[in-house]
Amino acid sequence: xxxxxxxxxxxxxxxxxSICPVNCMELKxxxxxxxxxxxxNCQACVRMCPVGAIALQKELKAKEE
Amino acid sequence: MDNQYDLIIVGAxxxxxxxxxxxxxxxxxxxxxxxxxEIGPPxxxxxxxxxxxxxxxxxxxxxxxxxxxxxxxTLIAPSGKSIQMRTKKVAGYVLERKVFEKxxxxxxxxxxxxxxxxxxxxxxxxxxxxxxxxxxxxxxxKKYTAPLIMAADGVDSRVARMLGKNTANKPYDMDSGFxxxxxxxxxxxxxxxxxxxxxxxxxxxxxxxxxxPKRKATANVGIGISAMQEKTAKHYLDxxxxxxxxxxxxxxxxxxxxGAIPVxxxxxxxxxxxxxxxxxxxxxxxxxxxxxxxxxxxxxxIAVETAIKAHKAKNYSHEFLQQxxxxxxxxxxxxxxxxxxxxxLLEKLSDADFNYLAESLTVEDCLKIAGGEMNGxxxxxxxxxxxxxxxxxxxxxxxxx
Numbered sequence: 001x002x003x004x005x006x007x008x009x010x011x012x013x014x015x016x017x018s019i020c021p022v023n024c025m026e027l028k029x030x031x032x033x034x035x036x037x038x039x040x041n042c043q044a045c046v047r048m049c050p051v052g053a054i055a056l057q058k059e060l061k062a063k064e065e
Numbered sequence: 066m067d068n069q070y071d072l073i074i075v076g077a078x079x080x081x082x083x084x085x086x087x088x089x090x091x092x093x094x095x096x097x098x099x100x101x102x103e104i105g106p107p108x109x110x111x112x113x114x115x116x117x118x119x120x121x122x123x124x125x126x127x128x129x130x131x132x133x134x135x136x137x138x139t140l141i142a143p144s145g146k147s148i149q150m151r152t153k154k155v156a157g158y159v160l161e162r163k164v165f166e167k168x169x170x171x172x173x174x175x176x177x178x179x180x181x182x183x184x185x186x187x188x189x190x191x192x193x194x195x196x197x198x199x200x201x202x203x204x205x206x207k208k209y210t211a212p213l214i215m216a217a218d219g220v221d222s223r224v225a226r227m228l229g230k231n232t233a234n235k236p237y238d239m240d241s242g243f244x245x246x247x248x249x250x251x252x253x254x255x256x257x258x259x260x261x262x263x264x265x266x267x268x269x270x271x272x273x274x275x276x277x278p279k280r281k282a283t284a285n286v287g288i289g290i291s292a293m294q295e296k297t298a299k300h301y302l303d304x305x306x307x308x309x310x311x312x313x314x315x316x317x318x319x320x321x322x323x324g325a326i327p328v329x330x331x332x333x334x335x336x337x338x339x340x341x342x343x344x345x346x347x348x349x350x351x352x353x354x355x356x357x358x359x360x361x362x363x364x365x366x367i368a369v370e371t372a373i374k375a376h377k378a379k380n381y382s383h384e385f386l387q388q389x390x391x392x393x394x395x396x397x398x399x400x401x402x403x404x405x406x407x408x409x410l411l412e413k414l415s416d417a418d419f420n421y422l423a424e425s426l427t428v429e430d431c432l433k434i435a436g437g438e439m440n441g442x443x444x445x446x447x448x449x450x451x452x453x454x455x456x457x458x459x460x461x462x463x464x465x466x
Contacts, residue, residue: 013109014221015241015325019234019292027221028185029100044236050243050298050323 002036002057003045009053016045016054070096070179070211072372073198075186075224077104079162079358080344081217082169083122084365084372089176091373096209097170097178098200100185100218104170105163109219109324110358111244111277111285113260115157118359122366130165131158133279136258142423143265143416150431151259159260159279160358189214189227194381196228196339212381213372215341217365220325222346230337232346236292238330240272240355243298244287245306246320247313252282254311263305265416270294272355274305276312283319289326289355298323326355329405331398336386341368349397352405360397367393425451 012030024038025045036057046054072088074081077099089095113135119126135158137151174180181202188199198209216225216232225232255261261276268274271291278284288302306313327345329352335342343349349364350357371389375381414422430447433439439447 011321011323012107013323013325014219015239015292015323017221017223018219018325018327019236019239021233023223023226023231023233025221026223029102029183044292047236047294048239048241048292048325050241050325052297052299 001041002039003034003041003054004057004060005032005034006053006055009051011051011053013050015048015050019044019048068207068209070094070209071376072096072213072215073098073196073209073211074215074217075099075198076216076218076222076344076346077101077166077170077180077182078217078219078344078361079166079169080349080361080365081215082166082173083362084215084217084343084369085173085178085180086169086176087366087369088372089173089178091369092177093372093376095173095178096211097173097180098184098186098198098209099180099182102183103163104180104182105166108162108320108322109242110162110322111275111287111356112160112162112279112358113157113277113356114160114358115356116155118157118362122359122362124362126158127168130161130168132161133159134258135159135260135278137260139256139259139261140423141261141263142419143268144420144423146420146423148423148426148431149256149259159277159285161279162358186218186224186227189224191228191339194339212379213339213341213375215343215365215368215372216346217344217361218346220327220345222342225337225340225342225346228337228340230340230342232332232342232348234325234327234348235330238327238348239292240289240326240328241292241294241298242287242289242322242324242326242355243302244285244322244324245302245318246279246283246322247286247316248283248319250276250282250284250286250316251312251314254309255284257281264419267416268305269301271412274302285322286313287322289328292325326350326357328352328355329408331402331405333390334387335368335390335393336383338383338386339381341372341386341389343368349393350401352401352408353411360401363397364393367396422448422451 014027017025024035071093074097134155141147184202263274272289274288327348343364344361
């Protein structure tokens with residue numbers, strides 16, 4: 001479970017935080033943090049992100065393999 | 066008792082700072098906390114503010130932050146055909162928000178509000194009718210207390226959630242926004258005195274793309290699209306820039322901005338025990354164009370009216386504070402809800418419908434609209450009449466008008 005943040009893409013705008021239904025993300029100044037133990041893989045943040053900085057961990061793994 | 070306040074406002078944006086000035090003017094002891102080290106940037110905003118808002122708020126345009134007078138709007142249909150609605154008088158300004166917000170902060174501090182930056186709220190907890198706010202202030206953990214908290218901490222508000230009020234948005238009610246501030250644009254190919262807005266499902270699905278002029282040859286070039294799209298807002302904006310070399314060939318990007326725009330999922334209740342929610346945190350934006358500076362500031366001011374009453378009555382219960390929700394919907398929210406209905410209608414229009422509208426509206430029609438000669442009903446009648454001539458739209462229109 002969980003998402004991965006690409007920090008080179010992230011513009012720390014908080015769009016993902018605003019939409020997270022389980023409140024597992026937080027933006028501290030410029031640093032976005034995510035509690036992947038709470039994440040439910042709903043992908044709302046993946047779609048919401050204006051710059052494509054968030055991806056599902058399992059999809060990233062699938063790509064690597 | 067230095068750490069006790071009457072009102073703690075979390076978030077030093079337009080809504081929080083405007084509220085702080087109003088509350089401090091009414092002799093409330095006010096603390097404003099912002100997690101950022103600097104008030105203002107990074108902006109999540111296209112920075113347009115209509116003249117009506119200056120009047121409503123009693124705000125005087127200042128050249129230091131009201132950097133570009135705007136005279137109207139140019140709407141560009143998917144076909145490229147444009148409709149210009151312009152008046153001889155200034156219709157609004159594009160702001161330099163980082164300067165604007167500093168001015169608001171200085172004004173609030175002058176009235177006696179205490180502002181602290183680089184102060185991240187780690188926790189909010191109710192204790193015997195008072196809220197204890199735990200703040201990480203430049204690595205030092207401090208505690209402040211107040212009977213009333215105002216959550217003005219933006220779309221990603223967590224303060225309201227800490228006090229048990231869920232302010233999370235639903236994907237359908239959100240637009241995903243992305244913007245470049247660009248300079249050395251070719252001013253021959255966009256209207257420098259207008260807000261330029263481009264429509265079309267290919268250009269900007271369920272939203273629009275904008276060029277908001279901000280000083281000579283410099284503008285906010287941005288886009289807001291439905292948050293349900295597969296592709297990102299950045300993808301659509303980059304595509305548009307590449308497709309329009311006439312405007313952008315020699316341009317440089319001097320700022321990158323991103324953000325989420327609540328466009329319609331209003332909070333039915335903006336309060337809880339000891340809590341008022343304002344601005345983007347309270348989903349206070351216009352569902353049609355996504356603008357929110359004026360609405361957020363007005364919302365902050367309305368919230369302060371309730372805060373003053375609560376302070377006098379020493380009553381901070383949910384029941385008492387609910388008068389803020391009632392007031393806000395009466396004075397602004399209900400009107401915005403109507404505009405949400407209008408947006409749902411606009412969403413149904415196809416590119417062909419937009420093109421038809423652009424072709425069929427006459428210069429006289431546009432002048433009448435821009436000149437304020439038409440009221441809302443007359444405008445709807447005009448658009449309705451034009452759109453009725455297109456088969457397939459009658460059913461949609463009859464449902465919404």
